[in-house]
Amino acid sequence: MLFGNHIEPADAVAPSHWIEQRCHGDEGTAGALVPNHYDSVLRVHPPAPAGGDWWTSYRELHEVVASTGARHTSTPERAFFAVWEGHGFDTGSSHVAWLDPPTDDVERRSRDAERARVRLEGQRRNAAIRAALAQIPTFERPQRTYYLLKGPVVAVADLRYPDCGDWRNPDLFWPEDRRWFVATDVDFWSLYIGGANDFIAELAQSVPTQPAVVRAGLPNGTRFHDLRHTYAAFLIAEGAHPRAIMERMGHSTINVTLGTYGHLFPAIDAQLDAALGDRWNKARPTKDAEVSTFPNLNRGSSHGR
Numbered sequence: 621m622l623f624g625n626h627i628e629p630a631d632a633v634a635p636s637h638w639i640e641q642r643c644h645g646d647e648g649t650a651g652a653l654v655p656n657h658y659d660s661v662l663r664v665h666p667p668a669p670a671g672g673d674w675w676t677s678y679r680e681l682h683e684v685v686a687s688t689g690a691r692h693t694s695t696p697e698r699a700f701f702a703v704w705e706g707h708g709f710d711t712g713s714s715h716v717a718w719l720d721p722p723t724d725d726v727e728r729r730s731r732d733a734e735r736a737r738v739r740l741e742g743q744r745r746n747a748a749i750r751a752a753l754a755q756i757p758t759f760e761r762p763q764r765t766y767y768l769l770k771g772p773v774v775a776v777a778d779l780r781y782p783d784c785g786d787w788r789n790p791d792l793f794w795p796e797d798r799r800w801f802v803a804t805d806v807d808f809w810s811l812y813i814g815g816a817n818d819f820i821a822e823l824a825q826s827v828p829t830q831p832a833v834v835r836a837g838l839p840n841g842t843r844f845h846d847l848r849h850t851y852a853a854f855l856i857a858e859g860a861h862p863r864a865i866m867e868r869m870g871h872s873t874i875n876v877t878l879g880t881y882g883h884l885f886p887a888i889d890a891q892l893d894a895a896l897g898d899r900w901n902k903a904r905p906t907k908d909a910e911v912s913t914f915p916n917l918n919r920g921s922s923h924g925r
Contacts, residue, residue, distance in 0.1 A: 622752045622782045623767075626775040627701060630768040633757040635700050638798065640761070647762045650812045650834075653792075653803045658814030662823055665830045666809035669855050678809070679777060679787050681829060685802060685811065686776040686793075688826050692819040693795035699773040702766035702792035704806060705758065710750040712783040714742045749782045764805075766791065806869075852881050 621628050638655070645651020654661055664685070667677035690696040716738050722728040756767045771778075773795055781788045794801040800815030812834075813823060824831045855865050866877040 622749070622756075623701075623703070623769055623788070624771075624775065624778040624780045626778045627769050627771040629756040630700060630770045631757075633759045633768055635770075635796070636702065636759040636766070636768055639759075639792075639801075643761075650803070652762060653805065654812045654814045655798075655801055656814075658801070659817045660820040661812055661814045661834050662820045663832045663834050664811040664813060664823075664827050665832075666811075667829055669860065675787065677828075678789065681811070681827060682789055683774075683777045684826055684828065685813065685823065686774050688823050689795065689800050689802075689815075689819070690773045692815065692822075693773065693797055693799045695796040696774070697772045698796040699771060699775070700794055700796070701769040701771065701776065701779060701790040702759070703769065703779075703788065704791045705753070705765045705767055706806065707781075707788070709782045710746045710753060712742065712746060714738045745783065752782070764791075856881065 642655030642657050643652050644656050645653070650661075650663075664681065667674055667681065693699075716735055718731060722731055753767065756769070758765050758767055760766075769779075769790075773793075776790060776793060777787075779788050779790055780786065789804065790802075791805055792801070792803050800813060800819055803812045804810065813820070815823075820833065824833065852865060852869060862874055862877055865881070866874050869877060871877045871880075
């Protein structure tokens with residue numbers, strides 16, 4: 621199946637209609653995403669970004685939520701999963717490259733043919749995924765369109781990217797009897813979980829990361845983008861590579877990451893100048909050399925000379 625062996629398209633979009641009727645928070649707040657009628661809402665923080673396999677830890681967090689939730693629903697075998705269409709499932713690309721340049725025209729033509737084959741294969745794969753996605757019911761929420769899927773609650777651990785088979789968290793999921801509701805978003809990684817007090821209390825004791833109980837409506841100041849930018853800032857402060865940040869933030873290209881958060885990175889230019897100057901000083905043949913620091917080639921009219 622497109623999203624996993626135990627998950628299939630919902631029969632219709634009707635099981636999602638109740639969400640809009642029960643969400644009353646301002647646009648851009650968690651209260652606009654989590655139905656407001658639950659006794660309590662628990663915010664569960666994502667795993668810490670430092671070290672280890674973060675994505676595996678994030679999946680395990682979902683497994684804990686699902687296994688606990690399965691004990692607090694009358695319909696553990698019937699649940700719904702909503703996945704944002706903006707993740708770009710049908711836009712994947714494949715590339716092939718060689719370490720050494722071609723030795724002659726024959727090898728150059730051979731490589732060009734291989735690149736064309738890989739490119740065509742990717743286009744066919746995307747077309748097949750696009751056709752399959754078109755058969756899945758979708759529903760609208762503010763600034764989001766979701767694919768609606770169904771399966772048992774514990775199938776959250778089996779949800780997969782259609783284009784590569786890696787695990788993919790749902791953006792929303794809930795059991796058919798609506799006893800609880802889980803929401804996250806590409807703009808943040810915390811889970812907001814609404815449910816009865818006994819479920820929330822058990823879940824708070826079970827999750828491996830820091831939880832915090834909030835009211836169902838949630839403060840109007842709790843904005844997705846604030847949480848997202850804070851998370852990105854923490855990653856940058858910890859020295860995370862831009863590529864790793866791109867993957868965590870769900871950006872389509874590294875240019876999106878650098879264009880959005882480039883101003884948060886340390887003064888890379890100054891660091892490079894200092895590092896090159898230090899290397900130059902260590903490599904000087906005599907201590908009497910006139911040049912004591914490496915010239916800044918990134919500025920001034922001497923650039924490129």
